[in-house]
Amino acid sequence: MSEPVGIRVEGVHFGYPGRPVLRGVDLDVAPGELTALVGLNGCGKSTLLRLAAGLLRPGAGRVLLGEHDLARLSRRAAARHVALLHQSAPSVPGMTVRQLVRQGRYAARGPLGMLREGDDAVARRALADVGVAHWAERPVEALSGGERQRVRLAMALAQDTRVLLLDEPTTYLDLHHQLDVLRTVVRLREERGLTVVMVLHDLAHAARFAERIVALRDGRVVAEGAPKEVVTPAFLADVLRVAGRVGRDPEGDWPVCYPDHPLDD
Numbered sequence: 663m664s665e666p667v668g669i670r671v672e673g674v675h676f677g678y679p680g681r682p683v684l685r686g687v688d689l690d691v692a693p694g695e696l697t698a699l700v701g702l703n704g705c706g707k708s709t710l711l712r713l714a715a716g717l718l719r720p721g722a723g724r725v726l727l728g729e730h731d732l733a734r735l736s737r738r739a740a741a742r743h744v745a746l747l748h749q750s751a752p753s754v755p756g757m758t759v760r761q762l763v764r765q766g767r768y769a770a771r772g773p774l775g776m777l778r779e780g781d782d783a784v785a786r787r788a789l790a791d792v793g794v795a796h797w798a799e800r801p802v803e804a805l806s807g808g809e810r811q812r813v814r815l816a817m818a819l820a821q822d823t824r825v826l827l828l829d830e831p832t833t834y835l836d837l838h839h840q841l842d843v844l845r846t847v848v849r850l851r852e853e854r855g856l857t858v859v860m861v862l863h864d865l866a867h868a869a870r871f872a873e874r875i876v877a878l879r880d881g882r883v884v885a886e887g888a889p890k891e892v893v894t895p896a897f898l899a900d901v902l903r904v905a906g907r908v909g910r911d912p913e914g915d916w917p918v919c920y921p922d923h924p925l926d927d
């Protein structure tokens with residue numbers, strides 16, 4: 663297993679035309695850490711993941727993966743270091759699950775786009791990692807929303823990177839498969855020394871599975887730390903704009919939230 667890689671976001675500003683989104687984000691993700699990124703709709707979580715994947719360039723500041731400054735890497739070179747599970751992934755009509763997951767190997771391909779030795783094995787392993795190897799020959803368009811989501815995770819894993827960014831990995835999944843996917847991520851992180859940042863809307867999952875929670879609001883990081891330190895009624899109010907109580911799991915060392923009602927804007 664190679665050494666885990668940390669992520670450092672330094673003073674990052676980013677906006678879309680006419681819409682500033684991130685206003686000076688500083689964030690350190692330790693090598694091998696599992697971090698949950700939380701915040702209201704539209705606060706910039708996906709944008710931050712896209713910047714950390716090298717798909718967007720910051721207006722100011724920089725993003726480092728280990729010693730690599732993403733600004734100096736081409737998209738393809740960045741894709742050898744970091745994989746992003748998007749909320750949607752391209753699929754050509756008729757494309758099979760195997761073909762889609764093999765697309766995850768594009769960063770490792772030679773100049774002529776040829777698959778190299780071992781690429782197929784990595785793609786097969788990724789399918790097995792998320793328990794969907796038996797769907798390999800199914801057309802992607804014939805999968806349900808939840809099935810597609812697991813295939814997208816396999817596609818990201820097929821990039822075989824040290825850093826894994828997951829944008830709402832549990833979307834469309836029933837509770838059984840939400841827990842299955844989160845436990846798979848925890849297991850792979852431990853087995854392969856991955857550094858993982860995942861956007862989660864379900865605070866119960868963030869509190870249960872992440873080592874650290876990072877909260878965004880108004881384009882900045884407004885809270886970060888271990889779930890048991892960060893998640894308080896004031897956090898629910900300030901970050902997620904809900905009123906609620908916070909207790910402690912009787913058998914675990916993580917907080918349990920009892921959200922009650924949304925707060926007025």
Ligand SMILES: Nc1ncnc2c1ncn2[C@@H]1O[C@H](COP(=O)(O)OP(=O)(O)OP(=O)(O)O)[C@@H](O)[C@H]1O
Nearest residue numbers: 678679681683701702703704705706707708709710
């Ligand atoms: N391609 C784009 N062009 C213009 N504005 C965009 C674009 N993508 C996102 N935005 C805007 O930037 C802001 C941040 O969007 P982003 O998708 O990063 O939020 P988010 O925190 O991931 O939200 P959600 O929880 O709803 O997924 C939003 O106001 C959104 O409307």
